[in-house]
Amino acid sequence: MAEMDTSSGGGHKKGPGVKKGKKLSTRVDLTPMVDLGFLLITFFIFTTTMSQPTAMRLFLPKDTEKPEEQNKVKASGALSLILAKDNSIFYYEGELAPDGSNFKSTNFQGIRDIIINKKRSTSPDDFVVVIKPTPDATYKNTVDILDEMTINEVKRYALVDIFDVELQLVKASGK
Amino acid sequence: MPKVKVPRKSTTIDMTAMCDVAFLLLSFFILTTKFKTPDPVQVTTPKSVSTKIVEQENAVLVTMDKEGKVYFSVADENKDQKSELIDMIDQSKALNLTAAEKKAFLAPGNLIGVPFTQLKSYLQLSPEQIKAFKAPGIPVDSANNQLVDWIRAATTAFQGKTMRMFVKGDNDAKYPSFKGIIDALKKNELFKFSMITDPEGVPPGTDLFKRKEAIGAKATDE
Numbered sequence: 001m002a003e004m005d006t007s008s009g010g011g012h013k014k015g016p017g018v019k020k021g022k023k024l025s026t027r028v029d030l031t032p033m034v035d036l037g038f039l040l041i042t043f044f045i046f047t048t049t050m051s052q053p054t055a056m057r058l059f060l061p062k063d064t065e066k067p068e069e070q071n072k073v074k075a076s077g078a079l080s081l082i083l084a085k086d087n088s089i090f091y092y093e094g095e096l097a098p099d100g101s102n103f104k105s106t107n108f109q110g111i112r113d114i115i116i117n118k119k120r121s122t123s124p125d126d127f128v129v130v131i132k133p134t135p136d137a138t139y140k141n142t143v144d145i146l147d148e149m150t151i152n153e154v155k156r157y158a159l160v161d162i163f164d165v166e167l168q169l170v171k172a173s174g175k
Numbered sequence: 176m177p178k179v180k181v182p183r184k185s186t187t188i189d190m191t192a193m194c195d196v197a198f199l200l201l202s203f204f205i206l207t208t209k210f211k212t213p214d215p216v217q218v219t220t221p222k223s224v225s226t227k228i229v230e231q232e233n234a235v236l237v238t239m240d241k242e243g244k245v246y247f248s249v250a251d252e253n254k255d256q257k258s259e260l261i262d263m264i265d266q267s268k269a270l271n272l273t274a275a276e277k278k279a280f281l282a283p284g285n286l287i288g289v290p291f292t293q294l295k296s297y298l299q300l301s302p303e304q305i306k307a308f309k310a311p312g313i314p315v316d317s318a319n320n321q322l323v324d325w326i327r328a329a330t331t332a333f334q335g336k337t338m339r340m341f342v343k344g345d346n347d348a349k350y351p352s353f354k355g356i357i358d359a360l361k362k363n364e365l366f367k368f369s370m371i372t373d374p375e376g377v378p379p380g381t382d383l384f385k386r387k388e389a390i391g392a393k394a395t396d397e
Contacts (some may be wrong), residue, residue: 030194033195037200040201044201044204054225054229054373055225055228055369055372056225060357071306112378118226119382133353138347138348140221141347141357143223146221147223147372149226151382155383
């Protein structure tokens with residue numbers, strides 16, 4: 001027990017033959033109760049779920065073969081994000097330069113500023129983000145980048161297949 | 176010389192306050208949490224800022240584990256649709272399932288993660304065997320995307336009701352599996368679906384944060 005007997009042996013006597021009934025303490029030792037309480041707390045923490053899962057909605061565009069039905073994207077307002085291995089992101093603004101000079105690399109910490117900057121510098125009607133996950137990207141990366149669209153209130157974005165040229169550039173950069 | 180007596184102090188600590196705190200926390204945890212349901216497949220979902228709570232009714236769930244294996248399941252609440260679904264799969268794929276095998280499909284918490292060729296033998300397994308069974312996953316590659324058939328059967332079974340399509344994926348699942356699921360949905364003209372995520376706070380300073388501040392933190396993604 002977490003209690004030590006510190007009383008100094010019975011206390012003093014009033015005199016010879018005086019017997020006093022020992023006063024019992026009304027104090028209850030709560031240590032076991034505290035132990036039990038915390039044991040139950042740990043049990044509940046480990047066996048229950050705190051937060052309910054939430055759902056994130058995604059709207060897919062309809063695949064269409066006819067070019068006139070496809071959404072036109074102004075090249076200057078486009079920001080392409082390529083999700084690669086090990087949580088890295090490659091991006092370029094507008095169209096990809098033939099020599100790959102505007103093909104830049106970043107990560108999930110830096111991508112928000114890039115999106116914000118691009119959003120500020122382009123007119124809202126032209127701004128569109130194109131997301132291209134490579135086969136090495138994980139599902140988490142995909143959800144994170146879609147989440148980033150919600151966080152930065154990007155109204156128009158698309159999840160599209162990656163081009164071979166971009167895949168080669170990603171490979172060439174060693175990721 | 177009189178001896179100076181140092182009064183001995185008791186080492187007993189009053190535990191009442193601590194006891195109060197412990198039980199306060201305990202009641203808090205009991206009231207705010209709910210028990211974990213044992214998942215047949217371990218999936219750690221990614222975090223997102225979404226605030227929409229997942230609803231169980233009329234839900235069709237596609238699960239993707241960390242190796243990218245794909246599983247298909249229908250909410251336990253929808254027994255009629257489930258039995259209709261398995262009848263349809265049975266007919267279209269000519270699997271000759273018996274009534275007992277169809278009943279096995281209706282078992283609560285059942286996740287289908289086998290190709291059609293193995294479906295019959297999978298449904299013959301006992302609950303103990305299922306626990307030890309290592310499912311190969313439903314094929315979702317572009318050459319053989321069997322999830323298309325599952326989802327087609329589900330959309331037919333849920334006709335007249337609003338079907339909620341959910342995708343629950345693991346953090347480490349690779350994108351090609353997810354792409355296979357998207358393709359399967361697209362082929363069935365299902366362009367809206369939800370991804371199950373864990374809630375996360377909105378990072379301060381961003382546009383969404385500012386908007387939520389402006390309308391008093393009531394904003395949910397519509």
